[in-house]
Every structure is written in structure tokens, then in C-alpha cells.
Amino acid sequence: xxxxxxxxxxxxxxxxxxxxxxxxxxxxxxxxxxxxxxxxxxxxxxxxxxxxxxxxxxxxxxxxxxxxxxxxxxxxxxxxxxxxxxxxxxxxxxxxxxxxxxxxxxxxxxxxxxxxxxxxxxxxxxxxxxxxxxxxxxxxxxxxxxxxxxxxxxxxxxx
Amino acid sequence: xxxxxxxxxxxxxxxxxxxxxxxxxxxxxxxxxxxxxxxxxxxxxxxxxxxxxxxxxxxxxxxxxxxxxxxxxxxxxxxxxxxxxxxxxxxxxxxxxxxxxxxxxxxxxxxxxxxxxxxxxxxxxxxxxxxxxxxxxxxxxxxxxxxxxxxxxxxxxxx
DNA sequence: GGACAATAGTTGTTTGCACAACTATATTCT
DNA sequence: AGAATATAGTTGTGCAAACAACTATTGTCC
Numbered sequence: 001x002x003x004x005x006x007x008x009x010x011x012x013x014x015x016x017x018x019x020x021x022x023x024x025x026x027x028x029x030x031x032x033x034x035x036x037x038x039x040x041x042x043x044x045x046x047x048x049x050x051x052x053x054x055x056x057x058x059x060x061x062x063x064x065x066x067x068x069x070x071x072x073x074x075x076x077x078x079x080x081x082x083x084x085x086x087x088x089x090x091x092x093x094x095x096x097x098x099x100x101x102x103x104x105x106x107x108x109x110x111x112x113x114x115x116x117x118x119x120x121x122x123x124x125x126x127x128x129x130x131x132x133x134x135x136x137x138x139x140x141x142x143x144x145x146x147x148x149x150x151x152x153x154x155x156x157x158x159x
Numbered sequence: 160x161x162x163x164x165x166x167x168x169x170x171x172x173x174x175x176x177x178x179x180x181x182x183x184x185x186x187x188x189x190x191x192x193x194x195x196x197x198x199x200x201x202x203x204x205x206x207x208x209x210x211x212x213x214x215x216x217x218x219x220x221x222x223x224x225x226x227x228x229x230x231x232x233x234x235x236x237x238x239x240x241x242x243x244x245x246x247x248x249x250x251x252x253x254x255x256x257x258x259x260x261x262x263x264x265x266x267x268x269x270x271x272x273x274x275x276x277x278x279x280x281x282x283x284x285x286x287x288x289x290x291x292x293x294x295x296x297x298x299x300x301x302x303x304x305x306x307x308x309x310x311x312x313x314x315x316x317x318x
Numbered sequence: 319g320g321a322c323a324a325t326a327g328t329t330g331t332t333t334g335c336a337c338a339a340c341t342a343t344a345t346t347c348t
Numbered sequence: 349a350g351a352a353t354a355t356a357g358t359t360g361t362g363c364a365a366a367c368a369a370c371t372a373t374t375g376t377c378c
Contacts, residue, residue: 010214012277014296015284019188020230021303026185027231028310029178034366043334055169064356071179072186075336078358100343100356118171125174131309136302137173143291143299144180150290151187193336202364223326235365237328259326259373324375334365345354 018147029128036124040117045074046084047121050114053090053106060093060103089113177306188287195283199276204229205243206280209273212249212265219252219262248272 011017030044037044049066067077074080081104084090089110093103106114129137170176189203196203208225226236233239240263243249248269252262265273288296 013281013284014293014300015288016281018288018291018296018300018303019192019284021300022181022185022188024230025303025307026181028307029181032310033178045334062356063358067357071183072335074334075338076334080334098344098356102357122172122175125172125178128310129174129177129306132177132302132306134173136305137177139298140302140306141173141177141180143295143302144177144184146295147288147291147299148184148187151191151287204364221326222328226327231365233365234367239364257326257374261327319378321378322376324373326373327371329370330368332366334363336361336363338360340359341357343354343356346352348349348351 022147032124032128033121036117036120040113041087042113042117045070045072046080047114047117049080049084050089050106050110053104054111054114057106057111060091060105063102063104066104084110181306191283191287192280195276195279199272200246201272201276204231204233205239206273206276208239208243209248209265209269212263213270213273216265216270219250219264222261222263225263243269 011020033044037047042050048071052066052069053061063077063081066081067074070077081090081092085092087109088107091105091107093105095101095103132140170179192203196206201209207230211225211228212220222236222240225240226233229236240249240251244251246268247266250264250266252264254260254262291299
């Protein structure tokens with residue numbers, strides 16, 4: 001009784017164990033990424049949007065296409081793009097042919113930011129996962145893909 | 160040029176690929192869990208706190224010990240416990256021996272909620288990951304543990 | 319035993335996320 | 349051509365997370 005117990009919380013199932021490990025691991029690695037993005041005044045979601053736009057550059061991309069390709073879906077896409085526009089990292093245009101669309105393109109500023117962040121980010125990824133060998137990394141990526149496969153909506157092919 | 164390109168965003172490194180897969184997979188599976196917790200007016204963080212308290216029950220646990228064992232660290236522990244206390248799922252006491260501490264214990268209500276949620280949650284985990292076989296699940300859990308190992312502070316042994 | 323430091327929580331503030339309701343534009347169907 | 353429907357974004361609101369500054373209590377050490 002009086003003894004300071006250090007009981008561990010057992011898992012209820014193997015599936016739960018995997019899920020909690022997934023959560024914890026994501027959380028730990030995310031914290032490292034935030035050390036890269038935070039000081040540069042950008043979130044990792046915003047970075048991924050810029051990355052997507054750069055991949056399509058110089059073609060612009062409609063707002064909701066971006067939203068659908070985001071890793072973590074954000075109904076807040078408008079306000080997020082607002083911030084990127086204020087920082088003049090992106091540009092919005094409303095084409096005359098279809099005035100419902102708002103087309104987004106990355107600016108020179110945006111491309112420069114991507115460029116500046118590339119090396120520190122690569123180093124961050126190295127710190128995050130560089131201790132695993134390529135075989136383990138491939139295996140992990142593959143298992144993660146299988147894990148979420150039944151839960152992916154088609155058409156939403158991010159990255 | 161005029162052609163509707165459907166360019167995919169390439170990964171800059173294997174590590175980045177794994178990290179983005181981790182993020183996406185976590186996000187997809189989390190959405191499923193929220194379907195279980197949301198309607199019951201509890202978050203998965205709160206659930207994990209109750210689970211921790213139940214594992215120690217009837218011994219109470221100090222506030223910051225809980226905070227340190229949480230999967231995703233929350234500086235917001237006080238306000239989170241406020242909500243659990245209002246829902247009378249936990250109880251707070253300030254021991255006379257050390258009045259800095261606030262000891263938390265789970266109530267009958269809290270234990271009942273855990274009980275009610277156990278089956279639907281188990282079914283959710285089954286939906287999340289039941290399509291992987293036990294060998295794959297073990298392998299995934301193991302790779303996830305290795306992945307975050309260098310980033311775990313000792314002493315913060317969650318679960 | 320009184321100043322200083324360490325421990326344990328709390329509160330303030332800002333930003334991000336989620337859900338839903340809303341506006342504007344284009345397409346379809348009779 | 350005009351009503352109904354579908355598409356594309358935007359805005360309102362409430363809740364949760366992140367970071368830092370603050371209070372209260374206890375322990376340490378001349």
C-alpha cells in the first residue's frame with residue numbers, strides 16, 4: 001500500500017498498442033519539426049502548401065485542390081492562405097473564365113523561403129529518423145501506408 | 160503547358176517520406192478515434208488521463224505526474240482537469256503534508272465511463288488496424304518505438 | 319532563521335483546428 | 349430562359365494547443 005507504485009498502463013489490444021505508439025511517435029517527431037518552422041514564422045501545414053505550389057509552379061492551383069491535398073485536412077484553408085498572402089509568399093487570382101475559382105500561385109518570396117528552409121529541414125529529418133537504416137525506413141513507410149490504406153479517400157492523393 | 164498536369168510532389172529524402180507517412184497515417188487513424196470520443200463529450204487526451212488514473216486507482220496521482228505521462232504533452236493540464244472535474248469524472252485533493260501537490264483520483268463516474276467506452280473503442284481500433292496481421296502490427300509497433308527512441312526523455316514513461 | 323532557489327500548479331494570451339452556416343458563381347434540366 | 353442544383357470559397361463560433369508569466373509552497377544553505 002504505502003509503497004510508491006510505478007504501475008504501467010497495460011494495452012487493451014495489439015491494435016491499441018500500435019495506435020498509441022503511432023501517436024506518441026508522431027508527437028515526438030513533430031516537436032522536432034516545429035523547432036525548424038516556428039522560428040521562421042511558418043507552420044508545417046503552410047510549408048506543405050508552399051511545397052505543393054512549388055511542385056506545380058508556374059501553374060497555379062485552385063484553393064480547394066490545395067485543401068484536398070493537405071496532409072491533415074483543414075477547413076480553415078482560406079484563413080491559412082490569408083496569412084501566406086499577407087506574408088507575400090503566395091498570390092491569389094480570380095480567373096475571368098470561372099469566377100468561382102481562386103487560383104493560388106507561389107511567389108518569388110515563397111520559393112526563396114522554401115530554398116532557405118530546405119537544408120535545416122533536411123537536417124531535421126536526419127535528426128528525426130537518421131538513426132534508422134534505409135531498410136527499416138522503407139519498411140516503416142510501407143507499413144504506415146498499409147495501415148492507413150483502407151482509410152484513404154481516393155482522389156485525395158496528397159504528395 | 161495548357162495540359163492539366165497532375166504532378167506529384169516528390170520527397171526530398173527517405174526520412175522525409177517516412178515522416179510525412181507517419182503524419183498522414185496518424186491523422187487518418189485519429190479521425191476514426193474522434194468518432195468514438197466526440198459523441199461522448201471527451202477527448203482522447205482526456206480518455207488517456209482517465210485510463211492512467213484507473214490503472215493507479217485507488218491511489219491518486221499528482222497533477223504534473225499526469226502531465227508528464229501524457230502522450231502529447233499539454234501545458235494545459237489544469238484546464239483539462241477542470242473539465243473532467245466539472246463532469247465529475249475526477250476528484251482533486253490537496254494533501255496537508257505537502258500543500259503544493261494536487262492529487263487527482265478517478266471517480267466512480269469516471270470508471271463507469273471507461274467501462275462504457277471500452278467496447279466501442281476496441282471496435283474502433285479493430286477498424287483502424289484490424290486489416291494488418293499480428294506480425295505486421297508487432298513490426299510496426301517495434302519500428303515506431305525505435306523511431307522515437309532517441310527523442311524520448313527518460314522518466315516520461317507514458318503508458 | 320531569513321534570503322534564495324526549487325517544486326507544483328495556475329492563468330493569460332495568442333494561434334490553430336473543427337464544424338457548420340453562408341455567399342457567389344456556374345451548370346443542368348425542362 | 350428560369351428554377352433547381354452543384355461547385356468553390358468564405359466566415360462565424362467554440363474549443364483545444366502552445367508558450368510564457370505568475371502564485372503558492374517547500375527545501376536549502378549560509
